Amino acid sequence: MSIFINLIGGLGLFLYGMNLMGEGLQKSTGPKLEKAIELLTSNVVMGVLVGAVVTGIIQSSGATTVMVVGFVNAGIMSLYQAIGVIMGANIGTTVTAQLVSFDASIISSLALGVGIILYMIGSKSKPNLKNISEILIGFAILFIGMEFMKEAVAPLSKIEAFRNMLQGLASHPGIALLAGFAMTTCLQSSSASMGILIALASQGLMPLSGALPILYGDNIGSCTTSLISSIGTNKNAKRAAVMHLTFNVIGTILFMIVLNKPISMIVTHLDPTDISRQIANSHTLFNIINVIILLPFSKYIVKIVMKLIPDNGDEEYDERATKFLDERxxxxxxxxxxxxxxxxxxxxxxxxxxxxxxxxxxxxxxxxxxxxxxxxxxxxxxxxxxxxxxxxxxxxxxxxxxxxxxxxxxxxxxxxxxxxxxxxxxxxxxxxxxxxxxxxxxxxxxxxxxxxxxxxxxxxxxxxxxxxxxxxxxxxxxxxxxxxxxxxxxxxxxxxxxxxxxxxxxxxxxxxxxxxxxxxxxxxxxxxxxxxxxxxxx
CATH class of the missing domain: 1.20.58.220 (Phosphate transport system protein phou homolog 2; domain 2)
Incomplete structure (x- = not known):
């Protein structure tokens, strides 16, 4: 029971730190976020870059795709623009996993100290100073939460049955994929799922062969946020959410069948002994390679979604309804x-x-x-x-x-x-x-x-x-x-x-x-x- 409580506590700190850091980054960038998105053209490559940058700032691919659903719902963004941003969001979300896969205890302690000092001396007349302090404090809490999770799961390495169960996922990739999907759906954060996965792997509980299918499942699970957010929106907004799901499902199938072994070989070669870095690099490579392969076919993904959700001309426009406001x-x-x-x-x-x-x-x-x-x-x-x-x-x-x-x-x-x-x-x-x-x-x-x-x-x-x-x-x-x-x-x-x-x-x-x-x-x-x-x- 104490393991579970400590794990929940560490996860809470992890999520709070991630949100605090994201809020600080948002406040620092301010209207620049909106301007970055408004710079979008029909150029899907620009959409990928903007999606990656925005997601890196707000620390959530779910939030970015929800944002895209809102923009499409308001008519600000077309589906062809949205597909690029969605692809980029998948790349941007790998930043958190990369951060927590490093041993940054000294840097996080320094960030916490400097952040608290800046927060104390910051005032209304120095909002930028307070924003920087939030970024540093959030960054430090993120790592503290990660350390809590690692310490919480450490005793599990001594339980043979638990070790065997996790080792068994390597021989049952379908179950591992469903586990990753379920975990991200429940937590509503693929970054949090990756944090738990890295914590387990760091204690020798999760082999890379078992972690990869879970990682793929995490990516599919991240689509549930945008799917839920599309309820009550127009057809185009629903298409944007389904587009996110389609993109991740195609990528997962591709990697499960064809690219699983090559990606294992690459990340093992890059870091032969560090399983945390192997998982973080796998996450990054999966999303980057997935975008590179599917980017030329982005128009076809849009056409698939248009077939799945056809336009029957049954939507009526109500002038009394707001066009640009979206609670998401x-x-x-x-x-x-x-x-x-x-x-x-x-x-x-x-x-x-x-x-x-x-x-x-x-x-x-x-x-x-x-x-x-x-x-x-x-x-x-x-x-x-x-x-x-x-x-x-x-x-x-x-x-x-x-x-x-x-x-x-x-x-x-x-x-x-x-x-x-x-x-x-x-x-x-x-x-x-x-x-x-x-x-x-x-x-x-x-x-x-x-x-x-x-x-x-x-x-x-x-x-x-x-x-x-x-x-x-x-x-x-x-x-x-x-x-x-x-x-x-x-x-x-x-x-x-x-x-x-x-x-x-x-x-x-x-x-x-x-x-x-x-x-x-x-x-x-x-x-x-x-x-x-x-x-x-x-």
């Missing part, structure tokens, strides 16, 4: 935040459509456009609720100061965009009032509304562009244009009062006109709120 991404905050920006900009475009419909309703006395305005405003309201809910969940994650500032920025921006849509709805209601009272704006009033609307639309669209590009100069231009809107509003009010005095305009339509001016001016105000936040952001 919350585990990678910098990526999640980038997706929130995309969804916020999408919401902004929907609010602009609401404004366009409301103005058209005014110009043409159109009942159809009044209804369109109400329908589109409801879509904006739904998107706002979902964005706020997602931002609340994101704010509860481990964020550095810059990410916290960006979350606050988006909270306020989402609300400003929703208010733009509200003012557009108000204008549609004013159009309804004109229809109900059989009233019309004068030609001069319509021309003035069209003129100020054009300026307000420019203010609004530029504010969103400034947010998208984080362009402070563009944001300052918005402030200048908003002052022009204020001047127009005052001038047009004055002109309207003259028309009223000369009886050129009816009282009822005159009140509607003034309300229209107020709503348009308020839209410009909310636009400048967005621009001001861009200017004051760090």
């Amino acid at each position: 991404m919350l585990e990678t905050p910098s990526i999640a935040l980038g997706n929130v920006v995309k969804e916020t900009l999408r919401m902004g475009r929907k609010a602009n459509e609401t404004l366009e419909c409301s103005i058209k309703a005014i110009r043409e006395n159109s009942q159809e456009d009044i209804q369109k305005t109400f329908d589109k405003e409801d879509i904006v309201n739904q998107l706002q609720k979902k964005l706020i809910d997602y931002l609340v969940k994101l704010s509860k994650k481990s964020l550095d100061d810059k990410l916290i500032e960006q979350v606050d920025f988006l909270f306020n921006t989402v609300n400003d965009i929703e208010r733009v849509s509200d003012h557009s709805e108000n204008m549609a209601e004013l159009a309804q009032d004109l229809i109900n009272s059989n009233a019309n704006l004068s030609k001069e009033a319509k021309d003035e509304i069209a003129y100020i609307y054009e300026k307000v639309t420019k203010v609004y669209t530029l504010s969103l562009q400034a947010m998208k590009e984080d362009n402070k100069e563009l944001a300052k231009e918005v402030l200048g244009l908003e002052e022009e809107v204020d001047c127009m509003e005052k001038s047009f009010r004055s002109s309207h009062m003259e028309r009223l005095n000369k009886n050129l305009c009816k009282i009822d339509s005159g009140i509607v006109y003034l309300d229209l001016l107020s709503n348009l001016e308020r839209i410009a105000d909310h636009s400048t709120n967005i621009a001001k936040r861009v200017i004051h952001s760090k």
